[in-house]
Amino acid sequence: MIKKAGEISELTPWQEMTIGGEIYEGGTSSLVNTGDWRTMTPVFHEEKCTHCMYCVPYCPDSSIPVQDGKRLDFDFMHCKGCGICYKVCPFHAISFVKEGV
Amino acid sequence: MTIRNRLSGNEAIAYAMKQINPDVMGAFPITPSTEIPQYFSTYVANGEVDTEFVAVESEHSAMTTCMAAQAAGGRAVTATSSAGMALMWEMLYVAASSRLPVTMALVNRALTGPININCDHSDSMGARDSGWIQLYSETNQEAYDNFIQAMPIGESDEVRLPVMVCQDGFITSHAVENIELLDDGDVKRFVGEYAPENYLLKKENPLAIGPYDISNYYMEHKKQQAEAMKNAKAVILSVAKQFEELSGRSYGLFEAYEMEDAEVALVLIGSSAGTAKETVRRMRGEGKKVGLVKIRVFRPFPMEELAETLSKVSAVAVMDKAESFSACGGPLFAEVRSALYDLERRPKAINYVYGLGGRDICVEDFAMIYGQLFEIAKTGETGPVYRHIGQRELGGDR
Amino acid sequence: MKDVVEIRWHGRGGQGAKTACLLLAEVAFNSGMYVQGFPEYGPERMGAPITAYNRISRERCSVHSNIYSPNFVVVVDETLLKAVDVTNGLKEDGAIIINSEKTPEELRPLLRGYQGKVYTIDARKISEEAMGRYFPNTPMLAAAVKVSNVVDSDHFIRDMEASFRHKFASKPHVIDGNMRAIRQSLEEVCAG
Numbered sequence: 001m002i003k004k005a006g007e008i009s010e011l012t013p014w015q016e017m018t019i020g021g022e023i024y025e026g027g028t029s030s031l032v033n034t035g036d037w038r039t040m041t042p043v044f045h046e047e048k049c050t051h052c053m054y055c056v057p058y059c060p061d062s063s064i065p066v067q068d069g070k071r072l073d074f075d076f077m078h079c080k081g082c083g084i085c086y087k088v089c090p091f092h093a094i095s096f097v098k099e100g101v
Numbered sequence: 102m103t104i105r106n107r108l109s110g111n112e113a114i115a116y117a118m119k120q121i122n123p124d125v126m127g128a129f130p131i132t133p134s135t136e137i138p139q140y141f142s143t144y145v146a147n148g149e150v151d152t153e154f155v156a157v158e159s160e161h162s163a164m165t166t167c168m169a170a171q172a173a174g175g176r177a178v179t180a181t182s183s184a185g186m187a188l189m190w191e192m193l194y195v196a197a198s199s200r201l202p203v204t205m206a207l208v209n210r211a212l213t214g215p216i217n218i219n220c221d222h223s224d225s226m227g228a229r230d231s232g233w234i235q236l237y238s239e240t241n242q243e244a245y246d247n248f249i250q251a252m253p254i255g256e257s258d259e260v261r262l263p264v265m266v267c268q269d270g271f272i273t274s275h276a277v278e279n280i281e282l283l284d285d286g287d288v289k290r291f292v293g294e295y296a297p298e299n300y301l302l303k304k305e306n307p308l309a310i311g312p313y314d315i316s317n318y319y320m321e322h323k324k325q326q327a328e329a330m331k332n333a334k335a336v337i338l339s340v341a342k343q344f345e346e347l348s349g350r351s352y353g354l355f356e357a358y359e360m361e362d363a364e365v366a367l368v369l370i371g372s373s374a375g376t377a378k379e380t381v382r383r384m385r386g387e388g389k390k391v392g393l394v395k396i397r398v399f400r401p402f403p404m405e406e407l408a409e410t411l412s413k414v415s416a417v418a419v420m421d422k423a424e425s426f427s428a429c430g431g432p433l434f435a436e437v438r439s440a441l442y443d444l445e446r447r448p449k450a451i452n453y454v455y456g457l458g459g460r461d462i463c464v465e466d467f468a469m470i471y472g473q474l475f476e477i478a479k480t481g482e483t484g485p486v487y488r489h490i491g492q493r494e495l496g497g498d499r
Numbered sequence: 500m501k502d503v504v505e506i507r508w509h510g511r512g513g514q515g516a517k518t519a520c521l522l523l524a525e526v527a528f529n530s531g532m533y534v535q536g537f538p539e540y541g542p543e544r545m546g547a548p549i550t551a552y553n554r555i556s557r558e559r560c561s562v563h564s565n566i567y568s569p570n571f572v573v574v575v576d577e578t579l580l581k582a583v584d585v586t587n588g589l590k591e592d593g594a595i596i597i598n599s600e601k602t603p604e605e606l607r608p609l610l611r612g613y614q615g616k617v618y619t620i621d622a623r624k625i626s627e628e629a630m631g632r633y634f635p636n637t638p639m640l641a642a643a644v645k646v647s648n649v650v651d652s653d654h655f656i657r658d659m660e661a662s663f664r665h666k667f668a669s670k671p672h673v674i675d676g677n678m679r680a681i682r683q684s685l686e687e688v689c690a691g
Binding site for chain 2: 525528535541559565567
């Protein structure tokens with residue numbers, strides 16, 4: 001029986017873990033919720049965005065999805081709130097606000 | 102069908118490798134194991150095997166080559182000794198914890214210093230906690246037979262651990278003796294094809310191995326590894342049974358020689374067991390009830406079985422061909438005495454460290470030790486527990 | 500023949516004593532015996548004294564120690580008589596075979612009181628005559644077979660010829676030279 005990485009957590013007993021920690025699929029880091037590391041959150045103001053795509057390669061975590069030539073709202077499961085996109089946006093289409101509780 | 106031949110221990114291992122035809126050999130030469138990759142590379146050059154022979158720049162790379170090949174779904178072998186295995190040290194642990202059943206021919210040699218090329222077990226005994234299965238051989242025949250059994254053991258689903266097949270450097274590795282070889286086809290059928298469910302190069306389902314384990318996962322993986330080593334015991338015995346059906350030669354976790362009614366016994370490992378058997382035959386001829394236990398499988402350690410076998414003797418001498426500098430005995434002694442602890446009636450136990458760096462031990466030396474055991478049995482006085490034999494002493498015979 | 504015949508070889512690195520020891524194991528094996536052939540290893544240096552051993556028996560011999568009380572000793576280089584205690588432990592009902600142009604009587608005083616049989620063979624002369632070069636191991640092997648009688652001499656000759664024909668198929672003169680050396684050695688071993 002092949003266990004997917006997403007099915008293993010810190011509650012999994014040794015009997016149900018993969019042998020030697022083997023991982024049987026690629027791209028498993030996308031399963032890890034790093035969004036909860038944020039204390040500051042970028043906010044996307046679509047009306048100011050020209051879709052110049054300047055922010056996309058600057059994002060260290062590939063958290064700005066792009067579809068059909070247009071950027072979409074942030075992938076908040078992976079965005080760690082570094083604020084680089086907010087700093088580099090030439091059109092002030094991204095603001096940076098305190099994470100609420 | 103068996104083929105009568107005469108080979109040195111190194112020739113026998115190289116021949117077993119040829120019959121197995123592994124996918125990859127990664128090796129770096131070191132005395133006294135050098136002949137194994139040397140002979141094997143001749144088979145490669147002559148096209149007698151399809152093996153990819155990787156001539157690496159160090160033993161560390163030899164082991165990583167083998168691990169990578171094994172992870173990719175291939176069968177990998179290596180051969181080394183002493184300082185060569187020491188240079189693999191970290192990788193020994195990685196191979197075991199990554200659960201890659203690499204097979205190693207270890208030709209036991211003193212692990213330095215002062216620098217020495219001759220036999221003792223300090224190299225493999227130092228690696229006893231690395232997570233490798235360890236099989237030891239008394240003769241060229243046993244080295245050959247153990248090597249053929251290693252892959253079905255290590256690759257078994259319940260085990261998946263690397264296996265070290267040990268033989269005594271020079272004493273058997275370079276001694277030509279009679280041997281019975283198996284037919285090529287029989288060996289191929291016996292070891293079968295290596296077909297792991299998952300491997301790096303499986304394109305529909307690629308595998309990643311060796312992840313970083315945070316504390317929340319590490320203990321679970323170590324527990325798995327410990328269970329695999331426990332499982333290995335039954336697998337070793339079942340592979341031995343199949344091997345006996347093929348070859349007529351029987352193997353267990355250890356060999357109990359003249360132990361049924363033995364009053365005193367030796368426990369030892371490797372080629373010296375053959376010398377001690379001659380002592381047993383001679384002393385039995387004089388009506389003395391002596392026996393010996395030759396350990397074949399040191400990892401996993403046959404604790405319960407050994408305790409049972411030693412339960413009826415009055416005194417036992419455990420012979421270590423390695424120091425562990427515990428200041429209280431060698432590694433085999435620590436394990437054997439621990440095995441005896443659970444017995445209701447325990448034999449008295451002493452430890453002899455012998456044969457370091459190729460120091461010879463003879464039939465008469467073992468007779469002297471049996472004599473001491475009878476004395477211990479008679480008086481109930483153990484005397485010094487941690488002893489050495491074979492070294493020159495002030496005031497002793499030169 | 501005794502249960503186990505033990506033979507100790509003394510030579511110098513490079514003279515082929517180890518090869519002769521392994522060849523003796525091979526011929527004994529070919530006549531159906533159990534054999535051991537093993538040199539004592541250390542730093543390998545051309546000219547340094549070396550020791551090699553044979554055990555030959557009808558049943559498998561399990562002993563894996565060196566040999567301390569041999570039935571026979573073979574000395575491949577007579578200069579070793581000064582440097583090494585070659586007769587140490589040698590059984591009095593056994594024999595020593597020495598490569599020398601001297602007679603056994605001339606050499607006995609160098610043997611530290613050994614009372615058993617002494618044989619000599621001029622391996623240099625035989626080798627140079629038969630093979631044109633000095634390879635002492637072939638004559639010494641033949642002498643060891645003759646004196647120890649672990650293998651029947653005729654069987655030994657047939658076996659060696661087959662072995663040489665296999666190894667030196669493209670060099671018939673090597674085969675002939677070696678075979679001449681073997682036959683001559685079997686005849687010329689000189690008992691004291």
